[in-house]
Amino acid sequence: MRRTRLLPPCRAGGATKGIRRLVLCGILAGLFLCVLTGPVCGAGEAFVRSEPSLYATLSGTDEFVPGTDIRLDFVVENQGVDTEVLRELEYTVFTLNPTTALGTVAGLEVAGAPLSVQSEPYLIGDIPAGESRSFTAYAHVDENAPAGTCVLSVSADYHYAAAQHLLPSGEWQYTYEEKTVRLEVPVRIKGEVKPEILSLQAENLCPGQTGTITVSLKNAGYAKGTVAAAELTSLSGVFRLVDGGVFIGEFAPGAVTDVTFTAYVSDDASAGLYPEEVMIVYTDEHGEPQRSVSERTGVPVGAGASFAIVSGPVEIEPGETKAIRVMFRNTGDATAYDARARIVPGSPLSASVDTALLGDMAPNETKSADFTVKLASGSLEVPYGLNAEIKYRDARDTLILSDQIVQQVNGAAGNPVKDLLLNPVSLAVIVGIVLLAGYYLVTGRRKSR
Known part of the structure; x- marks a missing residue:
């Protein structure tokens, strides 16, 4: 009787699984190799996930006073991170780093801050990752700006290499994307003493005379002034100030006080209204001497008594x-x-x-x-x-x-x-004539006797 030997089923199945494993490993290895050398293997697009990341800061002081023209020196820094470098991958020498902000144009925007911008945006150029560029903006702080922190907005327009692919010629071709970002920069508006003239009374301001100017002043600002004094400045040249500075002392926000200045009016001044200015000199909360903005007013000069x-x-x-x-x-x-x-x-x-x-x-x-x-x-x-x-x-x-x-x-x-009788000369002549006539009259009578 002929016997036939059959292979154990377990051994045949094990061989098949081994072959399958080898094929799968080969495919996975090929795919992994293509990932590592994507631009070369695929010769197509490789989307770059890295991009610029801009931040703005202010160089110098970040405290400003209401009613002043200011200069703002900004620094725009690119803090972008190349994620391919983090994965220890390297681009060829022909590739453009996607984290570089290209052709950056920066400028200051108001964005609700109490100021008006007085300069235009301008080109600050390419900003590679880890580097910075500077630009200067000019603005005017609103006279009524409240004290406290406000946020300025720096706009930055740039483009960057969002994707790249290798052409059959061996050259790299890039796909660019344009982007606009607004970078917030906090600044502080300092409180200040701000004079507001509520009323003005002039007494005896006449040409060639000395008179007084009484001004009711309010601190319309947001800061308290200590050792404060009011000063009157003659813009017209009509007044010679005898007492142009008046001590106030502490001048808190919202406080009202009356100050009286003494001035001599020029002899050749005409009656009318003349422009003058009042300001406050004071010591701020940091012990620093300050001068407030000026408040202009009209001071009347009368004709006086004539x-x-x-x-x-x-x-x-x-x-x-x-x-x-x-x-x-x-x-x-x-x-x-x-x-x-x-x-x-x-x-x-x-x-x-x-x-x-x-x-x-x-x-x-x-x-x-x-x-x-x-x-x-x-x-x-x-x-x-x-x-x-x-x-x-x-x-x-x-x-x-x-x-x-x-x-x-x-x-x-x-x-x-x-007139003849009242005139002494005429009267003397008349008296003489009368006396002479009387004399001749008497003499004639004696002779006739």
Whole structure:
């Protein structure tokens, strides 16, 4: 009987599994090799996962004062990480690093911050990973900017190599992507003392006089000033400040105080409103001296008290002594206190009563004064000018002498007989003639006897 030997089933199955394992390992090895040498094996696209990562910081101070023009020096750094390098893979010398920010254009944007940008974005160039580029921006901080931290936004526009593939010619071709990022940079707005003029009162500010300027000031800022003082600056040149600085002391936010400045007004100043500025000098919270922004205001200058004679001409005959009444009016815009009128006659006029009390004279008020004047005998029958002036006190009790004004006096034709009798020469001649006539009369009578 013929026997047939069969192979054990287990051994045949084991051989098949071994072959399958070898094939699978070969496939996996090939795939892994293709992954390692992807650009060469596939000769197609290999998508790069690395890209630039930009950050912005501020070089120098990050504290700014409201109402000022500022310079901002920014540093843009590329902190991108090449993930292929982390996996210890290397690009060929022909590849472009995907972490480089190419053609970067940087600029400052407002982004809700209390400032206005005064410069345009500009090109800062390529920024490889691990390197930085600088640029400068200019801005103006809003005068009403609140104290505290705010965030500035730096915009950065760039492109980078997002993918690459090898052409049959052996050259690399890149696929670029453009990107815009906004980088936040925190800054601090410092609180400051900011003067706000609530009201202004001027007293006795008239040409050639010393007056006062009282200003009601409020601290509209967000900082407390210590050892504070208010200063008045004359922009017009009309005022010479006698007391242009007034001590305040502590000036907290929202506080209101009245300060009074003393100033002399130029003699040739005209009535009107003149621009001046008020500022606060103070010590801040860090013990540093500071000067606030200036608050401009208009300071009024008045005409002061001025006078005119509103009575008509006075008629007087040569050789006559006459009591006259002169009407004075205050044509200015300030009250003259304790006013006294005085006439200053010139030849051929003279005065036996040359002063008169007028008292207080408000603007547009008219008062009369009585004087006694004489026109010399033999004077021509023509108009003469009788000079007058008024001495008075202003609101600060300063004694002031007005400019001279003129009262017209007309030399009038008198009665010839009266003039003859009143003229001493004529009277002497008449007396002589009478005496002589009497003498001859008496002598003639004696001879006739």
